[in-house]
Amino acid sequence: MNHVVPSSELEAAAIIRDAAARGESVEIVGGGTKRGVGRPVEAATRISTAGLTGVTAYNPAEMVMTARAGTPLAEIEAALAANSQRLSFEPPDFRAFLASAGEPTIGALAAANLSGPRRIVAGAARDSLLGVRFINGAGEILSSGGRVMKNVTGLDLVKLLAGSWGTLGLLTEVTFKVQPAPETEETLAVRGLLDDAAANAMAHALATSAEVSGAAHLPEPLSKTVGGGLLGSDPATLLRVEGFAESVRLRIEKLKARLAGAGAFETVGEAHSRAIWRDIGNVAPFADETGKPVWRISLKPTEGHAFALALRREALASVFYDWQGGLVWARLEDAAEADIVRRLVRAHGGGHATLWRASPAIRAAVSPFEPQTPALTALSERVRKAFDPKGILNPGRMGP
Amino acid sequence: MSAIAFLEPDAGVIARRGAIIAGLVECVGADGLVSEERELKPFETDGFAAYRRMPLAVVLPKTTAEVASVMRFLHAEGVKVVARGAGTSLSGGAIPEEDAVVLGLSRMSRILEIDLPNRLARVQAGVTNLAISDAVDADGFFYAPDPSSQLACTIGGNIGMNSGGAHCLKYGVTTNNLLGVTLVLADGTVTEIGGGALDGAGLDLLGLVCGSEGQLGIVTEATVRLIAKPEGQRPVLFGFPSSESASACVSDIIAAGIVPVAIEFMDRPAIAICEAFAHAGYPLDAEALLIVEVEGSTVEMDAMLRKIVDIAHRHAVMTVKESQSAYEAALIWKGRKSAFGATGRVADYICMDGTVPLSQLTRVLRQTAEIVAAYGLRVANVFHAGDGNMHPLILYNVNDPVEAEKAEAAGMDILKLCVEAGGCLTGEHGVGIEKRDLMRHQFSKAELDQQMRVRAAFDPAWRLNPSKVFPLDDRGAA
Ligand SMILES: Cc1cc2nc3c(=O)[nH]c(=O)nc-3n(C[C@H](O)[C@H](O)[C@H](O)COP(=O)(O)OP(=O)(O)OC[C@H]3O[C@@H](n4cnc5c(N)ncnc54)[C@H](O)[C@@H]3O)c2cc1C
Numbered sequence: 001m002n003h004v005v006p007s008s009e010l011e012a013a014a015i016i017r018d019a020a021a022r023g024e025s026v027e028i029v030g031g032g033t034k035r036g037v038g039r040p041v042e043a044a045t046r047i048s049t050a051g052l053t054g055v056t057a058y059n060p061a062e063m064v065m066t067a068r069a070g071t072p073l074a075e076i077e078a079a080l081a082a083n084s085q086r087l088s089f090e091p092p093d094f095r096a097f098l099a100s101a102g103e104p105t106i107g108a109l110a111a112a113n114l115s116g117p118r119r120i121v122a123g124a125a126r127d128s129l130l131g132v133r134f135i136n137g138a139g140e141i142l143s144s145g146g147r148v149m150k151n152v153t154g155l156d157l158v159k160l161l162a163g164s165w166g167t168l169g170l171l172t173e174v175t176f177k178v179q180p181a182p183e184t185e186e187t188l189a190v191r192g193l194l195d196d197a198a199a200n201a202m203a204h205a206l207a208t209s210a211e212v213s214g215a216a217h218l219p220e221p222l223s224k225t226v227g228g229g230l231l232g233s234d235p236a237t238l239l240r241v242e243g244f245a246e247s248v249r250l251r252i253e254k255l256k257a258r259l260a261g262a263g264a265f266e267t268v269g270e271a272h273s274r275a276i277w278r279d280i281g282n283v284a285p286f287a288d289e290t291g292k293p294v295w296r297i298s299l300k301p302t303e304g305h306a307f308a309l310a311l312r313r314e315a316l317a318s319v320f321y322d323w324q325g326g327l328v329w330a331r332l333e334d335a336a337e338a339d340i341v342r343r344l345v346r347a348h349g350g351g352h353a354t355l356w357r358a359s360p361a362i363r364a365a366v367s368p369f370e371p372q373t374p375a376l377t378a379l380s381e382r383v384r385k386a387f388d389p390k391g392i393l394n395p396g397r398m399g400p
Numbered sequence: 401m402s403a404i405a406f407l408e409p410d411a412g413v414i415a416r417r418g419a420i421i422a423g424l425v426e427c428v429g430a431d432g433l434v435s436e437e438r439e440l441k442p443f444e445t446d447g448f449a450a451y452r453r454m455p456l457a458v459v460l461p462k463t464t465a466e467v468a469s470v471m472r473f474l475h476a477e478g479v480k481v482v483a484r485g486a487g488t489s490l491s492g493g494a495i496p497e498e499d500a501v502v503l504g505l506s507r508m509s510r511i512l513e514i515d516l517p518n519r520l521a522r523v524q525a526g527v528t529n530l531a532i533s534d535a536v537d538a539d540g541f542f543y544a545p546d547p548s549s550q551l552a553c554t555i556g557g558n559i560g561m562n563s564g565g566a567h568c569l570k571y572g573v574t575t576n577n578l579l580g581v582t583l584v585l586a587d588g589t590v591t592e593i594g595g596g597a598l599d600g601a602g603l604d605l606l607g608l609v610c611g612s613e614g615q616l617g618i619v620t621e622a623t624v625r626l627i628a629k630p631e632g633q634r635p636v637l638f639g640f641p642s643s644e645s646a647s648a649c650v651s652d653i654i655a656a657g658i659v660p661v662a663i664e665f666m667d668r669p670a671i672a673i674c675e676a677f678a679h680a681g682y683p684l685d686a687e688a689l690l691i692v693e694v695e696g697s698t699v700e701m702d703a704m705l706r707k708i709v710d711i712a713h714r715h716a717v718m719t720v721k722e723s724q725s726a727y728e729a730a731l732i733w734k735g736r737k738s739a740f741g742a743t744g745r746v747a748d749y750i751c752m753d754g755t756v757p758l759s760q761l762t763r764v765l766r767q768t769a770e771i772v773a774a775y776g777l778r779v780a781n782v783f784h785a786g787d788g789n790m791h792p793l794i795l796y797n798v799n800d801p802v803e804a805e806k807a808e809a810a811g812m813d814i815l816k817l818c819v820e821a822g823g824c825l826t827g828e829h830g831v832g833i834e835k836r837d838l839m840r841h842q843f844s845k846a847e848l849d850q851q852m853r854v855r856a857a858f859d860p861a862w863r864l865n866p867s868k869v870f871p872l873d874d875r876g877a878a
Contacts, residue, residue: 059757061651061652061654062757062758063654063758064757085657115599119598119599123576124598124599126604126607127575142844142850143847144847146823148755148789148823148824149787150568150573150828152562152611152828152830153824153835154839154851155612155851155855156562156575156607156612157851159607159610160604160605160607160608163603163604164603180658180659203516207516207517207519207541209540209631243696244700246700247700247703250699251697298597298598298599299596300596300597301518301519302517326518326598327598350596350597351595351596351597352597352599352600352601369602370601372601372602373591375585375589377602379585379605380602382858383603383854384603386850386853386854386856386857387850398602398603
C-alpha cells in the first residue's frame with residue numbers, strides 16, 4: 001500500500017482526483033488510533049491528514065473554534081483550556097482500550113461522531129460541529145455549514161459527514177462550537193445497587209432539575225477499574241453535577257433528597273470525579289489488553305439493564321453502563337456473538353450495536369456496524385454515491 | 401427587480417386534475433380532500449404572504465398508512481407534492497404550486513407516547529410545538545426548541561426548517577432535540593430513522609432530513625427529547641445607550657464563561673413598537689435593549705445575574721430591570737415574544753434571518769441600518785444575540801409595489817452582507833423561495849451540485865417541494 005501525507009488541502013484533493021481517475025480506492029486515516037474499528041479497508045493508497053494541522057481560527061468570545069483535520073486533539077484541548085473553554089461533548093480517547101498508538105485528531109473525532117458521558121445533555125460531536133471543509137470522492141473541495149451557531153442554509157451535509165467514517169469525504173477542516181468550562185464538578189455515588197435499581201435511580205436523577213451531566217453505572221467489580229480504584233469494587237451508580245461550587249453542592253443535596261433510601265451515598269470531589277468520568281468515557285474498564293470483543297450498544301436507557309441481563313443469560317459477558325443506562329459497553333468473553341447481541345437489541349426496544357473492538361478476522365466476518373433495513377441501506381448507498389460515485393473512499397468500512 | 405419565480409406548472413398534470421382528485425379520494429376518503437377553490441384559498445400561501453399559488457388540491461391524511469398511499473399514488477402519476485404543517489414558514493417553504501398537491505399534516509395531531517423515564521415523546525407530525533411541552537409540563541418536563549410561533553407551528557414544520565427559538569443558546573435547535581422520525585419517501589416507502597436510542601446506526605440521515613424543507617420525504621411521526629424543567633428561570637432587562645455597548649456586553653458575558661439560556665436584542669425602533677403593544681415597561685430612551693435569561697436554583701441564578709449585571713455596568717448600561725416575580729418575568733418576555741405581531745400592527749414587514757459571527761454583530765447592525773436607509777425604508781431589529789441570528793424587520797407598505805420591491809431588495813442586500821461577514825443566509829427560517837436565488841452567494845457551484853445530488857438520492861424526479869431551496873436553473877448536474 002502506498003502511504004501519502006499531503007501537506008495541503010489542494011494536494012489531498014489532487015491525490016483523490018487521481019485515484020478516482022484510476023478507479024483506485026483510498027483509505028483515509030487521521031492519527032490511525034481507530035483503524036481497528038469497522039470493516040478493515042483494503043485500499044491501494046492510504047492518505048493521512050497528519051500534514052493538515054493547526055488551529056486556523058479561535059476567538060473565545062465567539063465560542064467557536066476552527067482547526068485543520070489533522071490537528072491533534074490534545075493541542076485543541078490545550079488551546080481551549082487556556083481560555084477556560086472545552087468541547088462540550090467530552091471527546092473520548094480510546095487508545096488504551098483499543099491498544100492503539102498515535103495521536104487522535106480533531107477531524108477523526110468528527111468523522112466518527114464520538115462523544116463521552118456528557119452526550120446525554122450536550123449532544124454528540126455532530127451536535128457541536130458547525131462546519132466542515134471536505135474533499136469528496138471526485139476530488140472536489142467543498143464546504144458545508146460555517147462558523148455560526150445557527151445555520152439552516154441548504155441541506156445539512158455537516159451532520160451527514162459526521163459519523164460517516166471517511167466514506168463520504170476526507171475532512172480537511174472542522175469548526176466546533178465550544179463551551180465555557182464550569183467552575184467545578186462533583187459526583188454523587190450511590191453504592192450497592194443492582195443494575196435494574198441503578199437504572200431506576202438514574203432515571204429519577206435525570207428527571208430532576210439538578211442538571212446531571214453524567215449518569216453511569218459500574219457493576220461489581222468493574223467499579224474498581226476507574227479513577228485509580230478509589231471506588232473499590234462495590235457497584236457504583238455515578239451522577240455528575242457541574243457548575244458553580246455553591247450550586248453544585250445544592251444540586252448534589254437535591255439528588256440525595258430525591259434518591260433517599262436508594263442506597264448508601266458517597267460524594268466524590270472534583271479531582272477524583274474528573275478521573276472517574278475520563279475513564280468511563282475512555283472505556284477504561286475494558287482497557288485490558290485482552291483483545292476480547294467489545295460491543296457498544298445504544299438503546300433506550302430503561303432497556304439497557306434488561307438487555308444486559310438477557311445477554312448474560314446467553315453468553316459470557318461483562319458490562320457497564322453510561323448515558324443513564326442507554327449506552328451498554330459489553331465485553332464478550334469468547335466469541336463476538338453478533339447474532340445474539342443484535343437479536344436482543346431488537347427485542348429490547350431497538351437501537352444499535354457496534355462492534356468496537358475485535359480482531360480483523362472477526363470484523364471481516366461480522367458486520368461491525370448495525371445492519372439497517374433494506375430501505376435505509378438502499379437510501380444510504382444512493383447518498384454515498386452522491387459523494388463518491390466510484391466508491392473509492394474507505395470502501396466497505398461501515399459495512400454491511 | 402423581478403418577482404421570485406416558480407417552476408413552470410406542468411399543463412399535462414393540471415389537465416388531469418379530475419382524475420388525480422379521484423385517485424386521492426381513494427387514498428384518504430372524500431373528507432380528507434380539499435378541492436373547492438374557496439376552501440383551497442387558505443392554503444395558497446404561508447407566513448411569506450407576498451407570494452401565493454393555488455394548489456391542484458389539498459390532501460389531509462390521518463395516518464402514516466394514508467400518507468404512504470397518497471405518496472405511492474402521486475409517484476405513479478408523476479405529481480408534485482408540497483408538505484405543509486401550519487403554514488407559518490417565513491421563507492415561503494410551504495407555498496404551493498399550481499401543479500402540486502399540498503399534503504397537510506394538520507389532522508395528524510396526536511401525541512402517541514410519552515415516556516418520562518426515557519425522557520422522550522413520540523408524536524404525529526401535525527402536533528404543535530407547544531402541545532408537546534404542555535403535555536409534559538405537569539410532570540416537570542418540556543420540549544426545548546421554542547420558536548415564537550410555537551402555539552401554531554407543527555413539529556413536522558419545525559423538522560422541515562430545523563427551527564430554533566429564544567432558548568436554543570443553551571438547549572440547541574430542533575436537530576439537537578430530535579431522536580427519530582418516520583419518513584415516507586417520494587415513492588411511498590415508509591422508513592424509520594432513529595428512534596429511542598441516541599445516535600442512530602449508519603449515516604446520519606436524521607440530521608440530513610432535519611432542515612430539508614420537505615424535499616426529502618414526508619415526516620409523519622417524530623420522537624423528540626424531553627428535558628427536566630429547571631428549578632427557576634429569571635430574565636433581566638438592560639437598556640443601553642448604543643448598539644455597540646449592548647453588543648460588547650454580549651461578548652463579555654460569553655467571554656466571562658457564562659452561557660445564559662437566552663440573550664435577546666432589540667434596537668430603538670423595535671423597543672418602541674413592542675412597548676406600545678405590550679406595555680412591558682421597556683426603556684424608551686435606550687438605543688438598544690437586552691433580555692438575558694438565566695436558569696437554575698435561586699443561588700445559581702443570583703450568582704449568574706450578579707456577574708451579568710456587573711458586566712452590563714461596565715458597558716454604560718442605563719436601565720437594569722431584574723424581575724422580582726413570575727409576573728414581571730412574563731411581562732419582560734411578552735414584549736419580545738410579540739415583537740413580530742406588534743410590528744405587523746404598525747406596518748407590513750419582511751423579516752430577515754441571517755446569522756453572523758458574534759464579533760461581527762455591531763458592524764452588521766450598522767450596515768443594515770445604512771442599507772435600509774438608502775432604500776428610504778425603516779428597519780427594526782429584534783434578534784437572538786447570543787447566537788448571532790439577526791432578524792431585521794424591514795418595514796414597508798405591502799400595497800405599494802415600489803416599496804415592496806425596495807424592501808425585498810434591501811433584504812437581499814442585508815443577506816449578502818451577512819454572508820460576506822462570515823455568516824449565512826438563514827439561521828432558522830429556511831431558504832424556501834425567499835432566499836433561493838441567493839444560494840450562489842453562499843455556495844460554490846460544486847457545493848450546490850453536491851447538495852442537489854444528495855437531494856436527488858431521495859427524490860430523483862424532483863417532485864417534492866421542487867421550487868424551493870435550489871436555484872431553478874442549472875439543476876442538471878444533479
Ligand atoms: C410570528 C412568527 C414567529 C416565528 N418565530 C420563529 C422562531 O422564533 N424561530 C423559528 O425558527 N421560526 C419561527 N417562525 C417560522 C416558522 O414558524 C417555522 O419555520 C415553523 O417551524 C414552521 O412550522 P409550520 O408547521 O408552520 O410549517 P410550514 O410552514 O407548514 O412548513 C415549513 C416547511 O416544512 C415543510 N414541512 C412541513 N411539515 C412537514 C412534514 N410533516 N414533513 C416534511 N416536511 C414538512 C414544508 O414543506 C415547508 O418547507 C415564525 C413564524 C411566524 C409567523
